[in-house]
Amino acid sequence: MSWNKRSCLTGIARSKGKAAGEAAVNRQRMGWAFNHVGNEDGIVLVPGADLQGQSIIGKVVVYPTVMGSTTGAISLYYKCTQSHHGPAAIICQKVHDIDISGAIAGGIPAIDSLDQDPITTIKTGDWVEIDAPKVGQKATVTITRKDSPFQRHWTRNPSKEDQPWPCKLTTHQQEMLDGKHGEAKKFCMEKLVDFGEAIEAKEMVDLVLVLNCCPIYSKDRQDPETKKKLEMYDLGHSPLYDPIFAMKDAHVADDTGTQCGNDPYFGAVRQGRREGLSLELRASGQGQLQGRPGNG
Numbered sequence: 409m410s411w412n413k414r415s416c417l418t419g420i421a422r423s424k425g426k427a428a429g430e431a432a433v434n435r436q437r438m439g440w441a442f443n444h445v446g447n448e449d450g451i452v453l454v455p456g457a458d459l460q461g462q463s464i465i466g467k468v469v470v471y472p473t474v475m476g477s478t479t480g481a482i483s484l485y486y487k488c489t490q491s492h493h494g495p496a497a498i499i500c501q502k503v504h505d506i507d508i509s510g511a512i513a514g515g516i517p518a519i520d521s522l523d524q525d526p527i528t529t530i531k532t533g534d535w536v537e538i539d540a541p542k543v544g545q546k547a548t549v550t551i552t553r554k555d556s557p558f559q560r561h562w563t564r565n566p567s568k569e570d571q572p573w574p575c576k577l578t579t580h581q582q583e584m585l586d587g588k589h590g591e592a593k594k595f596c597m598e599k600l601v602d603f604g605e606a607i608e609a610k611e612m613v614d615l616v617l618v619l620n621c622c623p624i625y626s627k628d629r630q631d632p633e634t635k636k637k638l639e640m641y642d643l644g645h646s647p648l649y650d651p652i653f654a655m656k657d658a659h660v661a662d663d664t665g666t667q668c669g670n671d672p673y674f675g676a677v678r679q680g681r682r683e684g685l686s687l688e689l690r691a692s693g694q695g696q697l698q699g700r701p702g703n704g
Contacts, residue, residue, distance in 0.1 A: 417549045421606075422503040436458065489515065
């Protein structure tokens with residue numbers, strides 16, 4: 409690769425948009441939860457990380473893949489849209505589903521499957537420009553060495569183009585996407601469509617379990633009872649729902665049949681399996697699990 413001029417790599421867009429910024433390369437796996445990267449200052453907190461103690465605000469962050477739990481998705485969203493202390497874009501060897509959903513919700517590009525390993529090709533301090541017009545299709549990553557005369561600065565300008573959904577939708581799903589069932593369902597379907605394109609899904613399926621969030625509908629999120637529920641179920645990341653709450657037709661049904669849970673439950677399930685408990689584990693009391701010896 410010649411660095412006499414800006415060099416271009418190609419990859420796959422997992423979240424669409426345009427972005428530019430200084431590269432921040434972390435050779436270790438990386439997560440976006442508040443205890444990995446500060447929500448209010450963008451400082452990397454993970455001990456031993458290449459970027460430990462450094463700010464990632466407005467930077468193109470390059471790392472192998474995700475580390476940590478699904479809270480990283482909502483935290484990435486929060487950093488990009490609420491505290492405005494998030495990255496301009498992310499580039500990975502493989503963008504995990506957790507980071508795909510966070511990037512889509514946060515409105516930043518996420519790129520993987522590059523024709524060269526981004527961890528060794530991109531250096532911290534390089535200027536990186538990303539053009540990712542469509543989820544699931546070709547994205548270009550232009551890299552300029554930080555001491556190159558070609559380096560220039562421009563601000564992130566996410567693409568607003570609507571893209572067609574290439575996979576199979578039911579008639580009802582298409583109607584929701586078209587806005588025939590209200591603004592709130594249209595908003596949610598647009599996010600789901602982008603996520604489905606990113607992971608190359610063939611169709612949508614019914615949910616039976618939701619991790620890390622129990623949507624609690626309330627116009628007044630400062631109400632003491634509401635705040636108590638949010639602290640219990642919503643992990644404090646309530647701004648995600650604010651755009652939906654503002655829609656007149658938004659509501660949350662209590663009879664969806666979908667169970668809500670948090671990571672500790674599933675951590676305990678995995679521990680139970682390792683200890684030889686059967687798969688017939690049930691929640692008991694405050695997050696404790698009951699089980700019986702079995703074949704795992």
